[in-house]
Amino acid sequence: MAAKLQFDCTNNITEYEACILGLKMTIDINVHELLVIGDSDLLIHQV
Structure with missing residues (x-):
C-alpha cells in the first residue's frame, strides 16, 4: 500500500496518518485481532 498526503x-x-491508514486497511480485510507494534508508544495509545 502506498499513500501520499x-x-x-x-x-x-x-x-498518525500512516497508523490510521493501516488500521483502516485491517478493517477492510476483516481482521478481528491485531497487535500494533511501533516505536512511538504515545502515538499507538492515542490512536
Whole structure:
C-alpha cells in the first residue's frame, strides 16, 4: 500500500496518518485481532 498526503504536515502527523491508514486497511480485510507494534508508544495509545 502506498499513500501520499495532500497537505503540509509534521513528522508526527504523518505517523498518525500512516497508523490510521493501516488500521483502516485491517478493517477492510476483516481482521478481528491485531497487535500494533511501533516505536512511538504515545502515538499507538492515542490512536
